[in-house]
Amino acid sequence: MEKYDFLILGKNQPILEILLRLVNANENWNAVGFHDEELAKDHFLQHNVDFVLLSSAIEDHVEKEFAAFCLKTHPGVEVIEHFGGGSGLLQSEIYDRLYKKGKL
Template sequence: MQTTILYIGRDTEITVVMNRLLNARPEWKGVCVCTDEEAISICEEQEIDLVLLGNGIDPDAEKRLRARLLEIRPDVKIIQHYGGGSGLLYGEIMIALG
């Protein structure tokens, strides 16, 4: 069974890289977006196991986004991912999914 991971970031280039990294592993399905509206729509339409919040999301927007995502999917885990190598990303995801 695949784990669906939603990445939300503001930088298009980083979002492209995250999409490649998340979808490189057969056990993961990565969905990567740059806007809160896209993220909310995806959460409403798909089962999401984990949300990664990337760089560029200001604190007020993050607070609103977390609240809305948890309203839609109360059991979803939300963590921050600010970069680093693919090994760090893998470790963060495995710990979050624990």
């Protein structure tokens, strides 16, 4: 199975840590997390990111701007807005995107 890299942006630190733990629990997934969108942009420009997860407590305009930046910079990236619902929902969202891309 292919390995995938994730960037997670969220301003709620406890939730960000949970998402990092959940994503990194999959041996084929590697996630890094940021609470600052400028640091996240720098990382995005320097690394090949497959998925961007937008988590809670991000201002609406920041979320839209960051998603647009990612898609403009790397049109093949998958941007997922994930605001809760447990680990099962998160995995389902990721697997759904992989399925739609023909990766499963």
